[in-house]
Amino acid sequence: MSLTAKDKNTVKTFWGKISGKAEDIGCDALSRMLVVYPQTKTYFSHWKDLSPGSAPVRKHGKTVMTGIGEAVGKIDDLVGGLITLSELHAFQLRVDPANFKILSHNILVVLAGMFPNDFTPEVHVSMDKFLSALALALSEKYR
C-alpha cells in the first residue's frame, strides 16, 4: 500500500491548506488521544497537566505536527528522511508502535472536524496511507 504519485500530490496540496492550523490540529489530536485512549497517558507521567488543551499538550502537539510537516517535505523517501526521528522514537522514547495508529486516527478525526469540505474520502484515503507510511518509517529503527 505504497504512496502513488496521486497520493503524494493530494497530501502536499491538503497540507498546504491546513498547515496554518498545524498547532491547533496537533493540540486537539493529542488532547483527544489522551481522553479517548487513556492508556496513552502512560507516556506523559512527567507532565503536570494532561487535560485537553493544556500547555504541555499544546506544546507537544506542535512538536508532533512539525515532525509531520517535515515528513510531507520528505514524502518521496520517508524511511531515509526520518532516520533521526526513528532513532529518537526507537532508542529514547520507546513508544509502542501501536500508538502511532491511535494518534493517526485522532489526527484524521480532527481534520474531518476542522476541514469538513476539504477532507473528502479521496483526501482521507491519501492522508491515511501517508500517516501509515510515516508510522512505518518511524518504526524503522525499532528492531
Place this chain on the structure above:
Amino acid sequence: MVEWTDQERTLIANIFANLDYEDIGSKALARCLIVYPWTQRYFGGFGNLYNADAIMNNPMISAHGVKILHGLDRAVKNMDDIKNAYATLSELHSEKLHVDPDNFRLLSDCLSIVIASKMGYDFTPDLQAAWQKFLTVVVFALGRQYH
C-alpha cells in the same frame, strides 16, 4: 458486563436523537469503501463501484449504509446487554454474509470521522470517547458468534 456512566448514556442518547441516518449512514459506508477498498469485496452485486464518485452517488450503497446505521438502534435500546442483543446479527454476519469482523472496526472508524465532519467542535473529546466506547462494544458483540 459493560458499565456506562450517566454521562456516557446521555451523550450517546443525544447523538442518536439528532442523527440524520440518511446522511450519515450513506456517507459512512461510501467512505469505508473508498478508504478501505478491499471492503468492496462484499458488494459485488451493488452496481458501479468503479471510482470514488461512482461509490458516493451509488443509490444501492446509500440505502445499505442507512440500513447498517439503523443496526445500531438495537444497541441503544439494549445498552446493558449489547452482547446478547447482537447474537443473531453476529451469526448472520459470520454464517451467511461471511464478513471478516475486522471490517466492523473499519466501518466504525469511518462512522466516527463522518460524525466529526458533521459536528465539528461539538464532537468533543468526551463525546468521541463515549461514542467510540459504544462502537467498540457493538463491534465486539458482532464478532462474538464467529467460530
